[in-house]
Amino acid sequence: MESSCDETAAAVVSFYETERSILSSAIASQVEIHALYGGVVPEIAGRAHIEAISGLVYRALEEAGISADELDAVAVTSEPGLIGALLVAVNFAKAFAFAHRLPLIPVNHIRGHVAAAYFAYPDLKAPFFAMVASGGHTSLIDVRSPVEFVTVGKTRDDAIGEAFDKVARVLGMPYPGGAEIDRLASRGDPDAIAFPSAALRGSLDFSFSGLKTAVINYVHGARQRGALPELPAGGGERADKAVADIAASFTAAVVRAVISHLEKAHARFGYKTLVAAGGVAANSHLRSALTVFCEKQEIRLCLPPLSLCGDNAAMIGAQGYYEFMAGHLAGSDLNARPTVRGAD
Numbered sequence: 546m547e548s549s550c551d552e553t554a555a556a557v558v559s560f561y562e563t564e565r566s567i568l569s570s571a572i573a574s575q576v577e578i579h580a581l582y583g584g585v586v587p588e589i590a591g592r593a594h595i596e597a598i599s600g601l602v603y604r605a606l607e608e609a610g611i612s613a614d615e616l617d618a619v620a621v622t623s624e625p626g627l628i629g630a631l632l633v634a635v636n637f638a639k640a641f642a643f644a645h646r647l648p649l650i651p652v653n654h655i656r657g658h659v660a661a662a663y664f665a666y667p668d669l670k671a672p673f674f675a676m677v678a679s680g681g682h683t684s685l686i687d688v689r690s691p692v693e694f695v696t697v698g699k700t701r702d703d704a705i706g707e708a709f710d711k712v713a714r715v716l717g718m719p720y721p722g723g724a725e726i727d728r729l730a731s732r733g734d735p736d737a738i739a740f741p742s743a744a745l746r747g748s749l750d751f752s753f754s755g756l757k758t759a760v761i762n763y764v765h766g767a768r769q770r771g772a773l774p775e776l777p778a779g780g781g782e783r784a785d786k787a788v789a790d791i792a793a794s795f796t797a798a799v800v801r802a803v804i805s806h807l808e809k810a811h812a813r814f815g816y817k818t819l820v821a822a823g824g825v826a827a828n829s830h831l832r833s834a835l836t837v838f839c840e841k842q843e844i845r846l847c848l849p850p851l852s853l854c855g856d857n858a859a860m861i862g863a864q865g866y867y868e869f870m871a872g873h874l875a876g877s878d879l880n881a882r883p884t885v886r887g888a889d
């Protein structure tokens with residue numbers, strides 16, 4: 546079960562010997578509700594989760610064709626995320642586990658994003674290196690075992706997806722605009738505007754806030770000069786080339802920062818496998834750059850399918866399996882933790 550941000554999700558997964566399968570995966574997105582406000586409103590998210598969670602859990606069971614008593618355990622996202630949102634699935638999972646006498650497994654959401662890769666790559670085994678790039682998180686992680694995560698790089702301010710969404714917003718696109726920036730960038734010139742790097746020197750950390758502000762300042766300046774038309778109704782498809790150039794140059798700056806840190810991390814850790822996960826791993830430009838980088842360095846690249854990049858509960862079930870095998874269980878006093886140090 547998952548309710549850390551603006552998607553309520555429930556899934557039934559099966560891990561057995563070499564089998565890794567998703568029997569059902571139900572997701573109720575709140576994107577349309579939050580789009581009215583240009584971003585996630587925490588209290589509204591919590592209220593929407595509480596309406597959705599019960600129906601979703603029973604739908605997931607029905608679609609999987611099994612009863613609650615046939616389950617071996619219940620996994621739930623307990624950290625990090627919006628506190629009022631997290632508490633909904635945590636509390637539901639506790640009651641569900643108690644009622645059906647099932648072990649309860651708390652799962653870190655960022656670990657969950659990484660674990661999405663096990664479905665697409667059933668032979669994937671730690672150690673490997675992972676990059677989680679989502680609306681709330683940007684982490685570079687040395688995954689030493691399925692339950693031993695060492696965060697070696699992170700954002701010091703905005704998450705990577707947050708930067709995409711804010712740039713999309715200033716260009717006039719509805720929340721969340723990451724996917725639309727992706728499409729628009731394909732029509733623009735990535736070298737049109739030189740935006741600053743988001744890769745901090747001397748560490749594997751990022752700062753996306755400066756890059757985002759540079760784009761916003763550029764947009765405001767260009768508008769004042771009358772050099773940038775407003776986005777036409779109907780969105781990016783018909784946007785002016787000048788707008789596409791901004792999307793392309795911003796995307797190129799993000800991709801450059803990610804690849805430069807992955808290169809540095811490769812020199813330091815010598816990883817042979819890279820897992821890229823999270824909503825922003827759906828970005829087509831980032832995917833191509835990762836593919837080229839990994840081919841050149843002879844690294845095995847594991848990119849989950851788009852359906853598993855965004856928030857879902859199957860990924861929580863996958864990580865839940867490994868936490869369960871490691872004996873990481875919780876009691877009825879399980880609480881949610883809104884902020885934690887990455888996936889560690």
Ligand code: KG4
Nearest residue numbers: 679680681706721723724727824828855856
């Ligand atoms: O992993 P996710 O569903 O939720 C969080 O855990 O945050 O990620 C959502 C983020 C949003 O910021 C969204 O704009 C971004 O992923 N996103 C993209 C693309 N598709 C989704 N960003 C860039 N390019 C995309 N194609």
Ligand code: ZN
Nearest residue numbers: 658679855856
């Ligand atoms: Zn997420």
